[in-house]
Amino acid sequence: MRDGGRIAAAIEILDDFETRRVPLKVCIADWSRGARYAGAKDRAFISGLALDVLRRKGSLLAAGGNLRGAVALALHHMWGWPKERIIEAYAEEPHGPGALSEARKAVLEEPPFSPETNFRDVPDFTRELLERVTPDLSAEIAAASQRAPIDLRVNTLKSDTDRALKALSPEKAVLSARSFTGLRIPAPSAESRGPAIDIHPAYQKGWVEVQDEGSQLAALAAGSVEGAQVLDYCAGGGGKTLALAALMKNYGQIHAYDIEARRLAPIFDRARRAGVRNLQVISPFEGEEKLTALKGKMDVVFVDAPCSGSGTWRRKPDTKWRLSRPQLEKRMEEQDQVLTAAAEYVKPGGQLIYVTCSLFVEENEDRIAAFWQQNQQFMVSSARDAMIETGLVNGLETLPKSGIEGTLRLSPATTGTDGFAITRLTRTK
Numbered sequence: 001m002r003d004g005g006r007i008a009a010a011i012e013i014l015d016d017f018e019t020r021r022v023p024l025k026v027c028i029a030d031w032s033r034g035a036r037y038a039g040a041k042d043r044a045f046i047s048g049l050a051l052d053v054l055r056r057k058g059s060l061l062a063a064g065g066n067l068r069g070a071v072a073l074a075l076h077h078m079w080g081w082p083k084e085r086i087i088e089a090y091a092e093e094p095h096g097p098g099a100l101s102e103a104r105k106a107v108l109e110e111p112p113f114s115p116e117t118n119f120r121d122v123p124d125f126t127r128e129l130l131e132r133v134t135p136d137l138s139a140e141i142a143a144a145s146q147r148a149p150i151d152l153r154v155n156t157l158k159s160d161t162d163r164a165l166k167a168l169s170p171e172k173a174v175l176s177a178r179s180f181t182g183l184r185i186p187a188p189s190a191e192s193r194g195p196a197i198d199i200h201p202a203y204q205k206g207w208v209e210v211q212d213e214g215s216q217l218a219a220l221a222a223g224s225v226e227g228a229q230v231l232d233y234c235a236g237g238g239g240k241t242l243a244l245a246a247l248m249k250n251y252g253q254i255h256a257y258d259i260e261a262r263r264l265a266p267i268f269d270r271a272r273r274a275g276v277r278n279l280q281v282i283s284p285f286e287g288e289e290k291l292t293a294l295k296g297k298m299d300v301v302f303v304d305a306p307c308s309g310s311g312t313w314r315r316k317p318d319t320k321w322r323l324s325r326p327q328l329e330k331r332m333e334e335q336d337q338v339l340t341a342a343a344e345y346v347k348p349g350g351q352l353i354y355v356t357c358s359l360f361v362e363e364n365e366d367r368i369a370a371f372w373q374q375n376q377q378f379m380v381s382s383a384r385d386a387m388i389e390t391g392l393v394n395g396l397e398t399l400p401k402s403g404i405e406g407t408l409r410l411s412p413a414t415t416g417t418d419g420f421a422i423t424r425l426t427r428t429k
């Protein structure tokens, strides 16, 4: 496809996204079905452009007037295309999106982004929520509007950081900033595609997992767990489960549960590839007995709670435009339920780790405060100290604290990771 056709396709997909309440990937898949002529490079260009526009949709629409204008501004100010290339592509016959008017051409030069107007790039109702979290809302939104790097966790059950780094250095991998077992591949620029990690030999051999550095650090809040009994209560596809299993060096037992059996499906293949041998998956299909038998016996219960995902907006910018206040409130109710239910599995002296990939205080500190009212046998202990105890991190001293002493917050602006809040609670009796 030529530039004009690709740009027109991105506009069509974004228009569809604005009209229907479906995720962007559904809009892309529906468009793809009617576009068999599009090759892999075309698809990467089109979805990359659509995602970049969604990262800064508020600012781009305010400056560009409509989607056509917004996409043109994104090409100039985010992708660095010269004005002439954009004007030519829009005017391409017969597949371009249509020639830009003189007024639109003039607007192209005007910068659509500024620290004073960055707030446009998050939904209105989330602004005051974010103001509770950060003294510099504009910087946080700007950082969350960038493309995210590809972060990898070296699976120490199968490899080590040096070997994995060597294998992935042709893909431009470098060591992560804080996690000693983390690698980072820079985000692909504009039209280019990131490397297909899932077909890389290092991935196929189980040496690395794709996992944001923030998520890797969150798993380390479990502390020294070699030989422990661990319950991953919201295991989903197993991202944290596999990180915890590596931390356990295959000693002790990790139990992985999720209320939705379907979400657990990938965990079996992933664990096999990663060489995990101490995993018990507990599916809700199996009845409650297997799970109930663990009550009061776990050294560590890890709760990677369902949340708004506001910490992952740089990776999934479409989700921020779908978030509503009622949905957020529903997540908060779920968080209260999950915390209360999961706490029952912790043995006296054991640890309850509460993690979300949300920046909002409402989903973190406020939930812990509500939990405490009913569960005073739990005390906050230092997640930071637990992470340091693993010997797998550095640079934690500079991480910002949250409102609760001992709770850690990570974010695109402060740590260059996805946003996470991590609280560690010790059961005293």
Ligand SMILES: C[S@@+](CC[C@H](N)C(=O)[O-])C[C@H]1O[C@@H](n2cnc3c(N)ncnc32)[C@H](O)[C@@H]1O
Binding pocket: 233, 234, 235, 236, 237, 238, 239, 240, 241, 257, 258, 259, 260, 263, 304, 305, 306, 307, 334, 337, 338
């Ligand atoms: C953030 S996701 C987990 C991601 C996963 N830990 C990972 O690292 O790949 C949250 C999960 O919590 C699960 N969940 C929601 N409510 C739950 C409940 N009441 N009990 C257990 N799991 C629940 C969801 O099905 C979802 O898979």
